[in-house]
Amino acid sequence: MKGFYILGGYPDMKKFEEVFKYLAEKADFVEVGLAYNDPVADGPVIAEAASKVVKSNIKIDDILKIVEAYKKSKVYIMTYANIFYQYGLMEFSQKYGKLINGVIVADLPNRMHGFFYDNGFDIPIIPFVTPESREEDIEGLKGTKADFIYFVGVRGVTGSNVNFLDDELVEKVKFVKKMTSKKVVFGFGIKTKNDTEKVMTYADGFVIGTEAVKRQTDTTQFKRFINSIIE
């Protein structure tokens, strides 16, 4: 499962449309980020890009219109809890439940999923596992409706450096797969083809974020980068 994170509406709607369309045909899944002006889980590249999108006042519905028009691969929406909460948890899932395959909410830990579901949200929420997750945390994920489990490989924000073959990391991912019988996708910190090859020796997939967002402003470069990873 090869996936890429791109930021909705960045640097403008036209370029976003072009990169989304390209990815929808090439990647196994696309994570579309909805910009938030307090992005605690993001590193400087994504945070700065998000702040530009927020200033340009782009609407969530306009981003999802593009998703609807070109969607071929699976699509997950990644953002922060207040974005969904203000949209209306029920309203969002009624409107987009059929279109999107899941959501990734950076500030909604697994134990708070119930809060979303109890308030009328019925799109699968992708659970997180981290190097710190305890056995009982992981066991609790067995019943998830989500397509996969998101492994946050880094203690830190997006764009940090990681040793992808660290024994503890590798063992943890293997343990999660065994314990939950779910696919595990590795996110945070992946930059190159070489990184993805290392990760794919033990995980079922990867997501590249910062390196993709960096190139959203230049669609030719963006496409070249995607090809360098996928081919």
Added chain:
Amino acid sequence: MKGFYGEFGGQFVAETLIPVLDELDKSFELLKCDKDFNDKLNDLLKNYAGRPTPIYYAENMSKKYGCKVYFKREDLLHTGAHKINNSLGQALSAKKMGKKRIIAETGAGQHGVATATVAALLNLKCTVYMGSIDAKRQSMNVKRMKMLGAEVKVVDEGTKTLKDAVSAALRDWVSSCNTTHYVLGSALGPYPFPKIVSHFQSVIGKESREYFENLGIMPDYIIACVGGGSNAIGMFKGFLDVESVRLVGVEAGGISDKDGEHAARMSFGKKGIFQGSLSYVLTDKSGQISNVHSVSAGLDYAGVGPEHSFLKEIKRCEYHYARDKEALDGCLELCKLEGILPALESSHAVGYFIKNASKFKDKTILINLSGRGDKDLEIILENMEGAI
């Protein structure tokens, strides 16, 4: 649900922090009943910080406004504000948990100074995050923190104020939580922080309650300013069960009702999820956090502690606001009448009282003076040209 006050609160943070928050909760529950810990904390509160703080009957002010006005003097504490109560409690807990480093965020700088102070005292490494606008308007406090041996990291992102200092501290904590404790400065953020901070601040309400019990009366009103809500919740906790006491929180009304020109979350905000909890928050329809403004760096924050939202919802406490100008007038009035220079945060409580003095006629009012105004001198002088 655990960690909620009614529908408010919760833990809206990265999954990475969940094990640390659990560990923190567990160790806090043990420590808060631990005799050694409490003896040590009480000793420091008394002999280092200067507790109990007095309650002062303000005769001149009472006479002028036709009521009985008392002040709880948290401004007399070491480092100049109630923040030291919480910093001592949390840093001592961190030490017991074996952490070698503490981090903090600060707006006005008071919480940063208090945390840097206890870090020096307890031999902990300390980093304080502060927005660049706040660092500029509270430059004296930046210098103090550095003298105390803390590293001050100036945050030049977003609104460059408290919100971004909190985000930066949270980001640091996500990467360092194995060795580091985050001394959150107010009764907000993810559970268990609101509980922990209000516990360490409840000493304000406890002492006040004792004082009035000894007098054989109860105040009719208690007024406290609300930034994140820690000095107010600490005070209110002592009186929640006394129905006759009306509890009033005063937020920063800034310069107008317009979005971006105030920080009155209870009056103009809505329910939302922000920096760890569900509470009243200043946010737009699309979920973006609004800009805020206050003349006082300690009050301009888009969110508020979840317990306050709950107390508003069940109508146990009422929340109002004072404008910048009313706070500045309150500040000057207290200087002139009583010879006390209050922090601009606390001045909001004073300003609200003065503006509504007719409502308080013949009543007994206790105002919490959360801190002293030395740190705000430049801002006061800048804004009150001609009046002084």
